[in-house]
Amino acid sequence: MRVRFWGTRGSIATPGGSTVHFGGNTLCVELLTNAGQRLIFDCGTGARALGLDLMANAPKPIRGNIMLSHTHWDHIQGFPFFTPLFVPGNEFRICAPGGVGPSLADVLGGQMEYAYFPVELSQLPAKIAYCELTEGVHEIDGLRVVTQYLNHPATTLGYRVEADGVAVLYLSDHEPFSETLWRADAKPGSIDAILHAGDRRHAEFMLGADLVIHDAQYTPAEYPAKKNWGHSTYQYVVELAAAAEVRRVALIHHDPLHDDAKVREIETLAKALAAEHGKGMQVFCAYEGGDVSVAGAQEDMVSVSVASTVTAPERTMRILVVDDDANVRLLAQAALSKAYTVVEAEDGEQCLTEIQNMVPDLIVLDLKMPKMGGFEVLEKLRAHTAFADIPVLILTAYGDEGSTRAGFDAGAVDFLTKPFTIPQLNSRVHACLTRNKVRYGEPGMT
Numbered sequence: 541m542r543v544r545f546w547g548t549r550g551s552i553a554t555p556g557g558s559t560v561h562f563g564g565n566t567l568c569v570e571l572l573t574n575a576g577q578r579l580i581f582d583c584g585t586g587a588r589a590l591g592l593d594l595m596a597n598a599p600k601p602i603r604g605n606i607m608l609s610h611t612h613w614d615h616i617q618g619f620p621f622f623t624p625l626f627v628p629g630n631e632f633r634i635c636a637p638g639g640v641g642p643s644l645a646d647v648l649g650g651q652m653e654y655a656y657f658p659v660e661l662s663q664l665p666a667k668i669a670y671c672e673l674t675e676g677v678h679e680i681d682g683l684r685v686v687t688q689y690l691n692h693p694a695t696t697l698g699y700r701v702e703a704d705g706v707a708v709l710y711l712s713d714h715e716p717f718s719e720t721l722w723r724a725d726a727k728p729g730s731i732d733a734i735l736h737a738g739d740r741r742h743a744e745f746m747l748g749a750d751l752v753i754h755d756a757q758y759t760p761a762e763y764p765a766k767k768n769w770g771h772s773t774y775q776y777v778v779e780l781a782a783a784a785e786v787r788r789v790a791l792i793h794h795d796p797l798h799d800d801a802k803v804r805e806i807e808t809l810a811k812a813l814a815a816e817h818g819k820g821m822q823v824f825c826a827y828e829g830g831d832v833s834v835a836g837a838q839e840d841m842v843s844v845s846v847a848s849t850v851t852a853p854e855r856t857m858r859i860l861v862v863d864d865d866a867n868v869r870l871l872a873q874a875a876l877s878k879a880y881t882v883v884e885a886e887d888g889e890q891c892l893t894e895i896q897n898m899v900p901d902l903i904v905l906d907l908k909m910p911k912m913g914g915f916e917v918l919e920k921l922r923a924h925t926a927f928a929d930i931p932v933l934i935l936t937a938y939g940d941e942g943s944t945r946a947g948f949d950a951g952a953v954d955f956l957t958k959p960f961t962i963p964q965l966n967s968r969v970h971a972c973l974t975r976n977k978v979r980y981g982e983p984g985m986t
Contacts, residue, residue, distance in 0.1 A: 541571065541572070541573050541574060541703065541704040541706055541708065541833070541834045541835070542570075542571070542572045542831065542832070542833055542834070543569065543570070543571050543572075543708060543751065543753070543790075543831075543832040543833075543834060544569070544570045544572075544829075544830065544831045544832070545563075545568075545569055545586075545790075545792070545826045545827065545828055545829065545830040545831075545832075546565065546568040546569065546570060546586035546587065546589050546590040546828065546829075547563065547565035547566050547567045547568035547569075547582075547584045547585055547586020547587070547589075547618070547828065548562055548563050548565070548567065548586070548792050548793070548794055548825075548826045548827060548828055548830075549562075549563060549564055549565055549566050549567070549584075549614075549793070549794050549796065550566065550567065550614060550712075550713070550755065550757050550771070550792070550793030550794060550795060550796070551566075551614055551757075551793075551795070551796050552566070552614060552796050553565055553566050553584070553585045553614075553617075554796045558799035558800060558801075559799060559800060560800065561800045561803075561804075561827055562794055562800055562803045562825060562826075562827040562828065563586070563827055563828025563829070564828075565584060565585040565586035565588075565589070565618075565828060566582075566584025566585045566586060566614040566615070566617065566618070567581070567582040567584040567586065567614065567615055567712060567792060567793060568580065568581070568582055568583060568584050568585075568586030568587045568589075568590055568618060569581040569582065569710060569753060569792070569826075570590055571701060571708060571710075573683065573703050573704055574704045575682075576599075577605075577681045577682060577683055577703070578598075578603070578604035578605065579604070579605050579607055579680075579681075579683070579685075579699075579701060580604055580605065580606045580607065581607050581609070581699065581710040581712075581753070582607075582608060582609055582615045582616075582710075582712070583606055583608065583615065583616050583617075583618045583619040583622060584614050584615055584616070584617060584618050585617055585618045585621075586618060586828065587618030587619065587621065587622045588618050588621040588622065588623075589828075590622070591621070591622040591623035591624050591625075592623055594623075594624050595623050595624060595627075600629070601627075601629040601630050601631065602624045602627070602630045602631075603630070603631045603632070604624075604631075604632055604633075605632070605633045605634075605635060605680055605681050606619075606632055606633070606634045606635065607635050607636075607680075607685075607699050607710070608634065608635065608636035608637075608644075609636075609637075609690070609696050609697055609698070609699075609710070609712050609713065610636065610637055610692065610694045610695060610696040610697070610713070611636060611644070611647045611648075611694070612694055612713070613651075615712075616647070616648060616651065617651070619648060619651070620651065620652050620657050620659070624666060625664045625665075625666045625668070626659075626664060626665060626666065627665060627666060628665040628666065629666075629667075630665075630666040630667070631666065631667045631668075631669075632666060632667070632668055632669070633668075633669045633670075633671055633680070633681070634648070634668060634669070634670055634671065635671040635672075635673055635680065636671075636672060636673065636697070637672070637673060637674070637689075637695045637696060637697045638672020638673060638674065639672065639674060639695070639970065639974065640695045640879065640966070640970050641695075643670070643672070644670045644671075644672055645661065645670050648661055649661035649662070673687050673697060674687070674974045675687055675688050675689055675697075675846050675971075675974060675975060676846055677846060683701060683702075683703050684701070684702045684703065684843075685699055685700070685701055685702075686699070686700040686702070686745075686844055686846050687699055687700075687846065688700070688741070688742075688745045688846050689967075689970075689971040689974075689975075690711060690712075690713065690714035690742075691714050691715050691716070691717050691738060691742075691770070691967075691968075692713045692714060692715065692770035692967060693768065693769070693770050693961055693963035693964045693967055694770070694963060694967060695967050695970050695971070696713055696714070696770070696967070698710065698711040698712075698714065698745065699711075700745060700749070700844065702841060702843055704834075704835075704836070705835070705836040705841050706750040706751070706834045706835065706836040706841060707748065707749045707750055707751075707841055707842060707843070707844075708749065708750060708751045708752075708753070708834055709745070709746055709749050709751070709752045709753065709754075710753045711742075711745075711746075711752065711753065711754045711755060712753070712754065712755035712792060712793050713755050713757075713770045713771055713793060714742070714754070714755055714770070714771070714772055715767075715768075715769070715770050715771050715772050716736075716739060716772065716773075716776050717736040717737075717738030717739045717742075717955075718735055718736035718738070718739060718939070718944060718955075719767075719939065720735050720736075720941050720944075721734060721735060721739060721776065721779060721780075722734065722735060723735045723941065723945065724941055728779075729782065729783055729817065730783055731743045731744060731747075731783050731784065733783075734780075734783065735941055735944055735945065736944060736948075736955065737948050737953075737954070737955075738954065738955075739780065742780060743780045743781075743783050743784045744784070744844065745844060745846070746780065746781055746784040746786050747784045747785065747842055747844055748784070748785050748786070748841075748842025749781075749784070749786045749787065749842070750786075750787050750788065750834050750836050750841075751786075751787070751788045751789075751790065751832065751834050752777075752781055752786050752788070752789050752790070753790045753792055753826065754772065754777045754781070754789060754790070754791060754792065755771055755772050755777075755792060755793040756771075756772050756773060756774040756776075756777045756791040756792070756793065756806070756810070757771035757772065757793045757794065757795045758771055758772070758773050758795065759773060759774070759806065759809075760773045760775050762795075768960070768961050768964055771793065774791055774806050774809065774810040774813075775810075775813060777789060777791065777810075778810050778813045778814050778817075778821075778823060779813075781814075781821060781823075782814065782817040782819055782821055785819065786821055787820075787821060787822065788821070788822045788823075788824075788832075788834075789810075789814070789821065789822070789823045789824075790824060790825075790826040790830075790832070791806070791807070791810060791823065791824070791825045791826060792825075792826045794825070803825050804825070806825060807823070807824060807825040810823045810825070811823050811824075856879075856880060856881045857879075857880050857881070857901040857902070857973055858880065858881045858882075858883065858898060858899075858900045858901050858902075859872075859876050859880045859881070859882050859883070859900060859901065859902050859903075859904060859969065860883050860884075860885060860891065860894055860895065860898075860900035860902070860903045860904070861873070861876075861882060861883070861884050861885070861904045862884075862885040862886075862887070862888065862890075862891040862903060862904065862905045862906060862909070862914070862917070863886075863904075863905075863906040863909070863935065864886055864887055864906065864909045864910055865906070868906070868935070868958070869884045871960075871962060871965075872904060872935075872965065874962055875962040875963075875965040875966045875969075876965070876966060876969060879966070879970075880901075880969075883898060883900065886909075887909045887910050887911040887912055888909055888911060888912025888913060888914065888916055888917040889911045889912045891903070891905070891912075891917055892912075892917065892920060895921075895927055895930070899926070899927070899930065900930060901930075901931075901973060902930070902931050902932075902933060902969060902972055902973055903921075903930055903931070903932045903933070904932075904933050904935050904965075904969070905917060905918070905932050905933070905934055905935065905952075906934075906935060906936055907934060907936040907938055907943065907947070908936070908937075908938070914934060914936070914947075915946065915947075915950055918932060918947075918950040918951055918952065919950065921951070922950070922951045931953040931954075931972050931973075931975075932951065932952045932953060933952065933953060933954040933955075933956060933968060933969065933972050934947045934952045934954070934955045934956065935956050935957075935958065935960065935965070936955075936956075936957060936958060937957065937958045938957070939957035953972055953975070954968055954971075954972050956968055
């Protein structure tokens with residue numbers, strides 16, 4: 541299998557003399573299997589160079605699959621300049637997270653309206669198919685592709701491709717679920733020692749991978765000022781990848797403020813950190829034009845499973861927001877009411893009353909409230925047969941290790957600390973709901 545980097549920058553393209561080595565184009569990564577199946581991860585400005593290369597060197601007609609992590613502008617702005625789309629007979633399937641907001645075709649078409657671009661999406665001569673994905677195991681062009689939601693303000697998918705006896709992951713954009721990575725009562729370095737279930741699940745997704753391509757936009761010193769923006773530090777990536785026994789890590793989504801010298805510094809620090817773990821893991825910062833050969837034996841490849849999700853029921857899904865702070869409930873309404881029916885409760889007692897009348901699809905639960913706190917509510921829910929399977933997302937100002945561990949031990953499915961952003965809450969709620977296969981049954985393959 542061959543992986544080639546056509547764009548490695550995040551947020552905005554940064555051409556110029558200070559970014560010559562690592563590149564200034566936004567994300568675009570090509571994966572080509574031994575059998576010729578082509579996956580293109582994201583379609584930033586790097587897609588233009590890829591398109592020109594395909595026109596010159598690829599067998600005709602050109603076929604491929606464009607796998608968008610999400611549709612933020614830096615991940616799709618190269619799409620209108622991808623030359624193979626303008627050639628009749630070429631065929632592309634475009635995959636992206638679905639289920640929230642406008643359709644994929646509407647989003648891509650929006651940036652190609654005449655106000656912004658001279659050619660509309662409908663005028664492209666190539667054959668284009670659209671595929672909106674959720675978490676799960678999918679067959680795409682005969683390949684096994686596993687998808688999992690990432691922690692980003694927009695609904696974002698990570699991709700794990702298992703083919704040619706190897707596993708390659710593309711994970712951009714993602715940030716830590718918790719500021720504290722390791723539990724205090726466990727030795728750091730293993731997946732079991734990871735504090736937050738979301739970070740632990742992320743590491744499990746990487747398990748045994750031959751190559752992980754991962755967003756690492758910030759340094760640890762930069763991250764606190766950029767929290768909730770949806771990006772990782774090199775330290776977080778290296779720690780998780782080492783725990784997951786990953787063989788090679790490519791750091792991408794370089795910050796637009798980081799010139800070549802800064803990215804080299806990050807690469808040096810990341811390599812030193814990987815060496816401390818003593819597992820032989822290779823780490824490098826991806827650069828434009830970088831070409832990586834990934835080889836392995838089928839019997840050595842680790843295969844992972846993610847519980848596939850199903851199409852949500854036709855009715856609008858119901859969210860019960862439980863918080864004694866009226867401002868938090870107002871923010872939750874603003875975040876969720878366009879897509880869901882939102883019901884409010886001011887305390888734990890009112891929460892238990894509401895679910896007698898309307899069983900919600902998800903409860904967003906504060907911990908500290910008058911009359912009855914969140915932990916007591918969780919205890920009563922899990923003790924009641926009819927309500928034991930309702931997923932609960934804890935939304936609290938208590939982000940300490942004790943509260944986080946107690947929340948998951950009590951049966952919460954996610955834990956989000958205040959302050960939060962409206963897109964962040966919406967993304968986490970969407971992920972919780974689509975993972976809740978208990979109510980709607982087990983699906984088949986996509």
